[in-house]
Amino acid sequence: MTRPGLILAGVAIAALAGAGGYFVGTYGLPGGLRRDAAQPAMTANQSTTDTPKAEKKLLYYRNPMGLPDVSPAPKKDWMGMDYIPVYEGEDEGVDRGIKLSPQKVQLLGVRTEEARSRMLSRPIRATASFQFDERRQVDVTVKYEAWIEKLLVNATGEPVKAGQTMMLVYSPAMVQAQEEYLLAARLRDETLPDDRAARNDADRLVQGALARLRNLDLPRAVQDRLVRTGQVSRQFAIAAPMQGIVTDKGVVEGMRIMPGDRLYRLVDDSQLWLQAEVFEQDIGLIKPGQPVEIAVNAYPNRTFTGKVAFIYPTVNRDTRTARVRIEVPNPDGALKADMYASVLLNAQTITEEALAVPESAVIDSGRRQIVIVDIGMGRFDPREVKLGARGDGYVEVRDGLEEGEAVVVQANFLLDAEANLKAALQSFAPPPATAGQSQGPEMPK
Structure with missing residues (x-):
């Protein structure tokens, strides 16, 4: 290239550089960063007023969802969020709850308690059926061979x-036993009074004969008549040993009966057993004597x-229920055996008063339990608590709450959702821009 050509090329390059410098000075670099004289002063001013986070003291790490949980070291919550x-x-500016206007509180229907x-009791309900009291049943039997000549109680029930x-x-054996007594008594009467040994032997025979009649359950009236008149009773009565109803009749008139045969079964139904089937998880709350x-x-x-009388020591492996025996008075006979019933037991879940809140106040995620605390002026704070026993629609709070604090019992799920949404949006929000940095490219004026 000749010397004039080189001179022309240099002039062109210098013109282009000047035009580019003018454009940058006027409209700024790409990204909106302008290199004007005010920027160094602004940067210097910022360095004197704002301390970088690297120079500030780290206090703790807070839950990204706004829950009342802090940690001295980095960690993740159950959803994997840092x-x-x-x-x-910065700790004074951290908002761990939510704030609502009175209009919004009324619109959501927020209610607190x-x-x-308080003492807690939980109703236990179960199905049951009535049975006869096993201790109020008796069988009518005889200890000798006999024949039924007249059946007076001849119907079950x-x-x-x-x-x-x-x-x-009529019993030949009983007739013979009576005659043996009369023979012993006659022998005693014929014994000479001076013969003491013979007299004592005769007395022992008489007493033995009477004892045999008593052991065979000869009615006392028949025994007295035998001793008084010396007459043998051919026929005698068999009486009911107690008051009750006939639940089983195994005889008919004219039938031969043998020693040990069950003639009747009598049941006293003035008190019945109620056998209740109680679920396995409720057995620990039931005690004998409970109404x-x-x-x-x-x-x-x-x-x-009625009252709980006994808890059986086994559990049904198929239904996972245990039997509970309840004694129920039945003076008028209105209750019948095998009748179905529904039972209600008010079981005490705790032995002394404990701090409790309504069950509706608890938000249970499975891994943790939260209540929304009303801290006043329209502010609500989600708080994690530890729960205990339940009963009467309330649940015991063992930790995380003080007596007298108001908890939300209605619309708490809406408040919790709003608190979580607010915390989530705050955790995803970008950090504020520092002074001297533009949020976008400036438009040409």
Whole structure:
């Protein structure tokens, strides 16, 4: 290239450089960063007023969802979100709850209740069926061979009173026992009074004969008549040993009966057993002596009462229920065996008063339990608590709450959702821009 050409090329390059410098000076570099004289002064001013986070003291890490949980070291919550660092001077600005206007509180229908100490009891309901009291049953039997000559109680279900004659029987063995007594008594009377040894032997024979009659359950009236008159009774009565109803009759008139045969079974139904099937998880709350309320379909307007008498030591492996025996008075005979019933037991879940809140106040995620605390002026704070026993619609709070604090019992799920959304948006928000940095390219003026 000739010398004039080189001179022309240099002039062109210098012109282009000048034009580019003018454009940059006027409109700034790409990204909106302008190199004007004010920027160094602004940067210097910022360095004198704002301390970088690297120079601030790290206080703790807070939960990204706004829950009342902090950590001295970095960690993740149950959703895998990183805890947010809080530096010195920033802790006063951390909002762990939510603030609502009175209009929004009314619109959401927020209702609160104070945490108070109270006794807790939980109703236990179970199905049950009535049975005869096993300790109030007796079999009518005889200890000798006999024949039934007259059957007076001849129907199952018939009520009888103690001492009532149930049948008249004839027994050759009993007739022979009476004659043996009369023979012993005659021998005693014929013995000379001076012969003491013979007299004593005769007395022992008489007493032995009477003892045999008593052991064979000869009615006392028959024994007295035998001793008084010396007459043998061919027929005698068999009486009911107690008051009750006949639940089993195994004889008919004219039948031969043998020693040990069951003639009747009598049951006293003035008190019945109620066998309730209680679920396995409720057994620990039931104690003997607890009162029970009982309802039966046959008497919808009547409530019966009873008491827990015994808890059986086994659990049904198929239904996972245990039997509980309840004793129920039945003076008028209204309750019948095998009748179904529903029982209600008010079981005490704790032995002394404890701080409790309504069950509706608890938000249970499975891994943690949260209550929304009303801290006043429209502010609500989600707080993690530790729970205990439940009963009467309340749940015991063992940790995380003080007596008298108001907790939200209605619309708490809406407040919790809003608090979580607010915390989530705050955790994803970009950090504020520092002074001297533009948020975008400036438009040409």
